[in-house]
Amino acid sequence: MPAHNEEERIGKTLESYLKFFHDLLSKNLLDFKINVILNACTDRTIDVVKSFQKTYSELCFLEFEPGGKGFAVTEGFKDSLKKNFDLIGFVDADGATPPIAFYELIKQISDFDGVIANRWDKKSIIKTKQTTLRRVMSRTFNFTVRSLFLFPHRDTQCGAKLFKKELLEKIVPKLGSSEWSFDVDLLFYARRAKARIKSIPTIWEDQKKSRINVKRTPLTMFLSVIRLRLVHSPLRFIVRLYRKLPKRFKIHK
Numbered sequence: 001m002p003a004h005n006e007e008e009r010i011g012k013t014l015e016s017y018l019k020f021f022h023d024l025l026s027k028n029l030l031d032f033k034i035n036v037i038l039n040a041c042t043d044r045t046i047d048v049v050k051s052f053q054k055t056y057s058e059l060c061f062l063e064f065e066p067g068g069k070g071f072a073v074t075e076g077f078k079d080s081l082k083k084n085f086d087l088i089g090f091v092d093a094d095g096a097t098p099p100i101a102f103y104e105l106i107k108q109i110s111d112f113d114g115v116i117a118n119r120w121d122k123k124s125i126i127k128t129k130q131t132t133l134r135r136v137m138s139r140t141f142n143f144t145v146r147s148l149f150l151f152p153h154r155d156t157q158c159g160a161k162l163f164k165k166e167l168l169e170k171i172v173p174k175l176g177s178s179e180w181s182f183d184v185d186l187l188f189y190a191r192r193a194k195a196r197i198k199s200i201p202t203i204w205e206d207q208k209k210s211r212i213n214v215k216r217t218p219l220t221m222f223l224s225v226i227r228l229r230l231v232h233s234p235l236r237f238i239v240r241l242y243r244k245l246p247k248r249f250k251i252h253k
Helices: 010-026 045-053 069-081 099-108 132-149 165-174 182-192 217-231 237-243
Strands: 034-039 059-064 087-091 114-118 125-128 160-164 197-201 203-205
Touching (some): 010 099, 034 045, 045 059, 087 165, 099 114, 132 217, 160 182
Parallel strands (some): 114 197
Antiparallel strands (some): 087 160, 114 160
């Protein structure tokens, strides 16, 4: 569970997830650990996490000074791969995906290598819709991704994904993007590994106090996915040339 300055929201999310999965544990339906990856937090997120540790031994955390959701998820994957987990996934700390929806990923993974939530499936239950601007941003970004990478997935960015350990062992060492294109990078390498990824309907609720800056984010997202497409193409030299440019000639976020 990647978390950046989530002291106001992560408490409710942890409470619901820990109670839900602890109940499944008590019924011998599964064993679990929740690993919160704190990245560049400057608030009291860590104090909230520690308060839940007093009650739930299944909760642990890692703390890093660098930021970025992709960075946090990748570090969480690396830590989990050192342990004996059959399934490893991630979910956003804001509580947009309820625990019962994440459990559905577990139930449906079966013979697949991974399962991802799809908010745009007609069967999905969207409790609170995004604003028109956010919907346009999401659809435009997804259209760009599908056009550039020819993905079959209609929703690459939903923050609820689950994978088998064997797949992550193959692709985690190759992950390099920690910006908006992280999910795309993850799915790209999964496809290259010939993994079978299933997309399923989900339950989702848009959360208040979003970290997204509607003025800067669209351009950042677009440039991030264009860069990733170049990295995975014969034109990757363009990215190398861009890195060598003086800072004054680069686009800043």
